[in-house]
Amino acid sequence: xxxxxxxxxxxxxxxxxxxxxxxxxxxxxxxxxxxxxxxxxxxxxxxxxxxxxxxxxxxxxxxxxxxxxxxxxxxxxxxxxxxxxxxxxxxxxxxxxxxxxxxxxxxxxxxxxxxxxxxxxxxxxxxxxxxxxxxxxxxxxxxxxxxxxxxxxxxxxxxxxxxxxxxxx
Numbered sequence: 001x002x003x004x005x006x007x008x009x010x011x012x013x014x015x016x017x018x019x020x021x022x023x024x025x026x027x028x029x030x031x032x033x034x035x036x037x038x039x040x041x042x043x044x045x046x047x048x049x050x051x052x053x054x055x056x057x058x059x060x061x062x063x064x065x066x067x068x069x070x071x072x073x074x075x076x077x078x079x080x081x082x083x084x085x086x087x088x089x090x091x092x093x094x095x096x097x098x099x100x101x102x103x104x105x106x107x108x109x110x111x112x113x114x115x116x117x118x119x120x121x122x123x124x125x126x127x128x129x130x131x132x133x134x135x136x137x138x139x140x141x142x143x144x145x146x147x148x149x150x151x152x153x154x155x156x157x158x159x160x161x162x163x164x165x166x167x168x169x
Contacts, residue, residue, distance in 0.1 A: 028132035030078065030164045033096045039103035041154040050140040050158040057100045057138070057160070065138065072124050073138035080133020085168035091115050091126055094164040105152055105159075110166065119144050122161070129165050137161040 045053060054073050058065055065075040085091050090112050097106040115123055121139035129135045139159045141149065149155060 028080075028164065028166055030094070030132060030134055033094050033107070033109075033162050033164065037103055038105070039101075041099040041103060041105065041152075041157050042101045043154075045154075045156050050156060053100060054138045054140070054158050057158075063136070065136075068124060070120070070124060070143060071140050072121050072143055074125050074128060075136040075138075076129060077134035077136060078129070078132070080130035080165060082130055084127050084130045085115060085165070086127060087115050087123060089115050089168045091165060092167040093126070094166060096162045098160050098162075099154075099157060100160065115168075121159075122163075125161075126163065126165060131165060131167055133165045135163050135165070137163065 051071065063075055065073045067073045092110060092112045094109045095107060096104060098104045115126060119139065121137055121143035125135055125137040139161065141156060144159050145153060
């Protein structure tokens with residue numbers, strides 16, 4: 001059995017190597033996201049527009065939200081750090097996507113995306129918070145998947161996303 005003798009210099013090198021990259025994934029003290037139940041979206045929009053459905057959802061759930069000129073409705077839970085991502089950045093997020101009936105259609109933790117590759121609602125909403133920020137997005141179809149949503153997402157249904165921005169570069 002060989003024993004290795006560490007000198008101060010080699011210990012310093014090891015410590016330096018151990019800490020490289022620590023600023024790439026800050027330890028955000030964000031609460032875990034609710035993964036909700038995976039089930040089907042609502043059967044009907046009840047003849048209401050996506051904006052009206054979101055307004056009803058906000059009222060029923062006592063949520064105060066803001067709206068952008070494009071129609072994105074958002075609720076900033078935690079602003080995070082002052083520096084915010086821009087469209088050219090890659091973002092690392094925890095997220096949960098669900099319908100107004102609470103059924104989850106997608107979720108992931110610690111996943112990295114190019115912000116330019118995401119739906120318009122995310123491109124506009126994620127830059128509203130900084131690293132370690134948390135936001136809730138209420139996305140109308142025009143800012144989501146458009147007129148031809150992927151399988152499992154009802155046409156005309158607004159989407160709700162809880163997003164924790166863990167990092168960006």
